[in-house]
Structures are given as structure tokens and as C-alpha cells.
Amino acid sequence: QKEVEQDPGPLSVPEGAIVSLNCTYSNSAFQYFMWYRQYSRKGPELLMYTYSSGNKEDGRFTAQVDKSSKYISLFIRDSQPSDSATYLCAMSVDDYKLSFGAGTTVTVRA
Amino acid sequence: DAGVTQSPTHLIKTRGQQVTLRCSPKSGHDTVSWYQQALGQGPQFIFQYYEEEERQRGNFPDRFSGHQFPNYSSELNVNALLLGDSALYLCASSFNLHEQYFGPGTRLTVT
Numbered sequence: 001q002k003e004v005e006q007d008p009g010p011l012s013v014p015e016g017a018i019v020s021l022n023c024t025y026s027n028s029a030f031q032y033f034m035w036y037r038q039y040s041r042k043g044p045e046l047l048m049y050t051y052s053s054g055n056k057e058d059g060r061f062t063a064q065v066d067k068s069s070k071y072i073s074l075f076i077r078d079s080q081p082s083d084s085a086t087y088l089c090a091m092s093v094d095d096y097k098l099s100f101g102a103g104t105t106v107t108v109r110a
Numbered sequence: 111d112a113g114v115t116q117s118p119t120h121l122i123k124t125r126g127q128q129v130t131l132r133c134s135p136k137s138g139h140d141t142v143s144w145y146q147q148a149l150g151q152g153p154q155f156i157f158q159y160y161e162e163e164e165r166q167r168g169n170f171p172d173r174f175s176g177h178q179f180p181n182y183s184s185e186l187n188v189n190a191l192l193l194g195d196s197a198l199y200l201c202a203s204s205f206n207l208h209e210q211y212f213g214p215g216t217r218l219t220v221t
Binding site: 004006034036041042043044045046049088090095096097098099100101102103 | 114116143145150151152153154155158165166168198200202204208209210211212213214215217
């Protein structure tokens with residue numbers, strides 16, 4: 001079993017829809033949780049960074065962490081074609097090593 | 111403010127050769143981490159450097175080594191290249207153990 005599991009997708013949604021992305025994990029010691037966006041053949045771009053459980057909102061993006069269920073989510077509201085990318089969840093015990101999911105590829109259709 | 115930069119962008123090597131990849135961290139950052147990303151996979155942690163010392167290492171063989179310089183820039187060296195070493199190599203920098211910001215990566219092809 002992988003330490004971090006992420007829905008592989010691909011996910012295709014119409015412009016303006018809500019995109020919902022999820023990851024589950026097995027290591028209960030994880031306490032830092034991140035979402036990255038990666039465009040084709042580019043480096044990952046940090047979208048959201050959260051510590052412990054709870055919700056965090058930044059513009060059209062909302063990150064949720066449920067440590068009791070070992071489950072994290074990212075929601076993208078009013079999705080745009082420019083949101084088409086691969087989304088990676090990442091988590092860490094101590095902010096040293098990041099453990100990543102395999103990524104979910106999202107396409108937003110105009 | 112320049113972000114994380116990496117060089118070269120792309121290189122092709124032959125099995126058995128050695129390669130050196132370079133990374134300059136974001137201004138104000140003192141910690142550099144290296145990751146390997148195979149096609150269709152998430153990045154895998156190789157190691158992290160802080161104060162010119164390797165602070166933590168992932169599950170990679172000793173063929174992978176690194177260095178951090180006094181100006182916080184870093185190098186990743188891979189010896190005795192294997193076909194399986196073909197991947198995107200990513201450098202990430204951070205300050206005081208917070209958010210890690212990634213560079214554009216170096217795409218290594220081993221033939």
C-alpha cells in the first residue's frame with residue numbers, strides 16, 4: 001500500500017464547474033498538507049499549505065484536511081480552462097521530506 | 111524576485127556516465143531538497159540539504175549524492191547512470207522548514 005493515494009483521474013469538467021480532488025494517506029504522523037499544480041513538463045507550483053486539520057480558503061481554492069479519516073480534499077470553484085493541469089497532493093511529518101500522491105489530471109472544457 | 115532556478119533544462123546521457131545538476135534557491139531560502147519525478151508519477155524525495163549538510167535522505171542508492179554551497183545553491187550528482195534514472199529532477203527550496211517551492215526541473219534522458 002502506498003503512503004499517499006490519490007484518485008488518478010483523468011477528470012474532465014465544463015468551464016464554471018466545481019472541481020473536487022481527494023487524497024487518502026496511511027501515516028497518522030503527517031501534519032503538514034499541501035496541494036501543488038503542475039502544468040505539462042513544468043515544476044509543481046504550490047497552491048495551498050495547511051497545518052493539521054481544518055479548512056483553508058484562498059480565492060477560488062478551498063483545502064480541507066480531516067486527520068481523523070486521513071483524508072484531504074481540494075475544491076476549485078468556477079473552474080477555468082487555465083486550471084487544466086495535474087494536481088498533486090503532498091504531505092509531511094516534519095516539513096522535511098514531502099510525500100506525494102501520483103497526481104490527478106484535470107481538463108476544464110471551454 | 112527570482113524563483114528557484116535549475117540548470118540545465120534538459121540533457122541526454124549514456125548508461126554508465128555521470129551527471130551533475132544544479133539548483134539556485136529562491137532568494138532568502140536556506141534549505142534545498144531534491145526530488146525525482148518519473149513520467150506519470152508524483153515526485154520522490156531524494157535528499158535535503160541545510161547548512162551545507164545532508165539533513166535527511168530518501169530511499170535512493172549511494173549513486174545519488176549532493177552538495178550545498180555557502181550561498182545555499184546545490185548540486186545533485188548521479189554516478190553510473192541507469193536507464194531507470196531517466197526522469198524529471200526537481201529542486202525545491204524553503205526557509206525555516208515551511209513551504210517548499212519548486213524549480214522548473216531538469217529532464218534527464220539516459221540512453
